[in-house]
Amino acid sequence: MANNSNPGKPRTLYEKIWDAHVVETREDGTSLIFIDRHLVHEVTSPQAFESLRMAGRKVRRPDLTLAVPDHNLPTTARLDADGKRIPIADAQSAAQLAALEANAPAFGIRYIDASAAEQGIVHVVGPEQGFSLPGSTIVCGDSHTAAHGGVGALAFGIGTSEVEHVLATQTLQLKRSKTLEVVVDGALGIGVTPKDLILHIIGEIGTAGGTGYVIEYRGKVFEEMSIEGRLTVCNMSIEAGARAGLVAPDEKTFAYLAGRPLAPKGADWDAALAWWRSLPSDPGALFDKSVRIDAGDIQPTVTWGTSPEDVVPIGGKVPDPASFADPSKQAAAAKSLDYMGLTPGQLLSEVPVENIFIGSCTNSRIEDLRSAAHVLRGRHKADTVKWAIVVPGSGLVKMQAEEEGLDKIFTDAGFEWREPGCSACLGMNPDKVPPGERCASTSNRNFVGRQGPGARTHLMSPAMAAAAAVAGHLTDVRDLPT
Amino acid sequence: MNRVSTISGRAIPFGRKNVDTDVIIAAEWLKTISREGLGEGAFASIRAEPGNIFDEPAFAGAPILIAGDNFGCGSSREHAAWALLDMGITAVIAPGFSDIFASNAFKNGILSVTLPQEQIDRLMEVAQTDPITVDLETQTVTTPFQDRFTFEIDPFRKTCLTEGLDEIGLTLARDEAIGTYETRQAAQMPWLAKGIAA
Known part of the structure; x- marks a missing residue:
């Protein structure tokens, strides 16, 4: 499908994937784009299925669709001692789960049950199962679908009407996005993780800086980064306003995907590999915008405010709202500080935390858990930390961690070891941060009320969240004696 | 709409x-x-x-x-x-x-x-x-x-809004074009076209 409108012109990775998925383009520039993979979860799909049913429409390609519940599942035990399912106490959550459980088979869609080992957060499950493939178009009714760009897929979040559109037609009506390259050269320092990097990038670009763009992350740092690190980075592209983020697939990507249950096999694999190797942006391909960052400038980074762009190195201070040039940013910062209960000039490393959340589609993969466990080994959370939980991204991540004994390290450190799900990332299941309390969180959003009404979120890496648990306040993980 | x-x-x-x-x-x-x-x-x-x-x-x-x-x-x-x-x-x-x-x-x-x-x-x-x-x-x-x-x-969006068009209905009318794409994909990118049929 080398559907190149202008042969010979160097193309970006995004343009190559786009060109290969154009069904047709109308005169007004809108294209009908074919969708290769559709992930469905319980929260943003019930209205879509209901509308299909009302209109008497079918799912065009159930074989390209995978359903899994994640958002509102409690992360406590799902089966009792007899292996029977424990009902969800919240009636609305239970109804939403029941709707997905009924809709998937009714429309012929493969469904991963809440108690299956393969269950997990959609954005952890997709790559883990080999459902998410380089050069494919992937959508899901969830903005963090951008994560799958970590394996070189063009992946983006959609609303429920678009979920319905994809279910019915396996396509979307789209306009081509602009391209933004974020080039990071150099090497990340010790204790500086992909999460610190993406928080730093969002701080540089701003929360609207990527609006209308697809980001391609380029440069040595991403070439050397693990696939799980790339998934973390791409996951938060939406926090910079970009609907999708991409890292070019390479040998690491192929090694990561080889042998996964839903990845191509045999001759299909060989054919796929040949195409995947042709995907990286051509030398001389032009981007509409370019941002360059030196990896050496990046420190372990945390957020202080209520927007993911409100970042500061852990050694820094809470900014003075008056220090911002833009008057509306001054007002927003003052409001944020009031909500967060912080004062200008306060050292971030002196901010106490009562809650620790390690999990979410950003940071719940095995490398994230290893990184946090490494910090916690032989240590215990501070007494002032009231609630500390680790929520693996999938049942398979959980099993792997248990095989490595990580669960023991966490529980010895005073953490609760939970079942997979979105958990305290978004305040729609029982895992919530109490009003007015602070949480050191490895999730992706520090919005007002995100982790529960009145909850105060500080975003950071798994290692930094683990360090905060030990210290009882935000702290530089590099300061803990090794 | x-x-x-x-x-x-x-x-x-x-x-x-x-x-x-x-x-x-x-x-x-x-x-x-x-x-x-x-x-x-x-x-x-x-x-x-x-x-x-x-x-x-x-x-x-x-x-x-x-x-x-x-x-x-x-x-x-x-x-x-x-x-x-x-x-x-x-x-x-x-x-x-x-x-x-x-x-x-x-x-x-x-x-x-x-x-x-x-x-x-x-x-x-x-x-x-x-x-x-x-x-x-x-x-x-x-x-x-x-x-x-x-x-x-966007002119397409304006038309849809002004005329109250059902976008899914519009796309379903392009069924043949989508089918042609699927046939081409099955030939050229079988690993994607095969999907995950049980």
Whole structure:
């Protein structure tokens, strides 16, 4: 499908994937784009299925669709001692789960049950199962679908009407996005993780800086980064306003995907590999915008405010709202500080935390858990930390961690070891941060009320969240004696 | 989709920047399996502030919302658009919108109108006391004081909104083209076309 409108012109990775998925383009520039993979979860799909049913429409390609519940599942035990399912106490959550459980088979869609080992957060499950493939178009009714760009897929979040559109037609009506390259050269320092990097990038670009763009992350740092690190980075592209983020697939990507249950096999694999190797942006391909960052400038980074762009190195201070040039940013910062209960000039490393959340589609993969466990080994959370939980991204991540004994390290450190799900990332299941309390969180959003009404979120890496648990306040993980 | 033509009435001079969809409708409200009744939960964290603009009687049932840049950022939840509709809002005017929110708004017949900040500032001033009119046909926002601001809109979206077209119906009419694509993909990229059929 080398559907190149202008042969010979160097193309970006995004343009190559786009060109290969154009069904047709109308005169007004809108294209009908074919969708290769559709992930469905319980929260943003019930209205879509209901509308299909009302209109008497079918799912065009159930074989390209995978359903899994994640958002509102409690992360406590799902089966009792007899292996029977424990009902969800919240009636609305239970109804939403029941709707997905009924809709998937009714429309012929493969469904991963809440108690299956393969269950997990959609954005952890997709790559883990080999459902998410380089050069494919992937959508899901969830903005963090951008994560799958970590394996070189063009992946983006959609609303429920678009979920319905994809279910019915396996396509979307789209306009081509602009391209933004974020080039990071150099090497990340010790204790500086992909999460610190993406928080730093969002701080540089701003929360609207990527609006209308697809980001391609380029440069040595991403070439050397693990696939799980790339998934973390791409996951938060939406926090910079970009609907999708991409890292070019390479040998690491192929090694990561080889042998996964839903990845191509045999001759299909060989054919796929040949195409995947042709995907990286051509030398001389032009981007509409370019941002360059030196990896050496990046420190372990945390957020202080209520927007993911409100970042500061852990050694820094809470900014003075008056220090911002833009008057509306001054007002927003003052409001944020009031909500967060912080004062200008306060050292971030002196901010106490009562809650620790390690999990979410950003940071719940095995490398994230290893990184946090490494910090916690032989240590215990501070007494002032009231609630500390680790929520693996999938049942398979959980099993792997248990095989490595990580669960023991966490529980010895005073953490609760939970079942997979979105958990305290978004305040729609029982895992919530109490009003007015602070949480050191490895999730992706520090919005007002995100982790529960009145909850105060500080975003950071798994290692930094683990360090905060030990210290009882935000702290530089590099300061803990090794 | 309902047809959209002219939206006239009071406009809520909200003006805040970077309003995320968690603020428009918090996650607790996402447990519904319906599109209805979400207005009650709209802007709950802001409505908890005493003297907030949303609870001023003058703006009850106002069909227009004026916001700051990057309106609707964050989560893809279409519940944000449904909540606005349920409040009676059918047009949002801002200097910029998140891509996903703009798309969700469009699918629900909510007009998202992008204007430069200076014009927004002027509309914020007018909205304190007087109504505003958004007209899709002429692509203008006007006030009783001779202000007349023009805005851009994607021609396809304009047609869909004006004629109240069902986008899925339009795409289903392209069934043959989609089928042709699928046949080509099956030949050229079988590893994608095969999918995960059980």
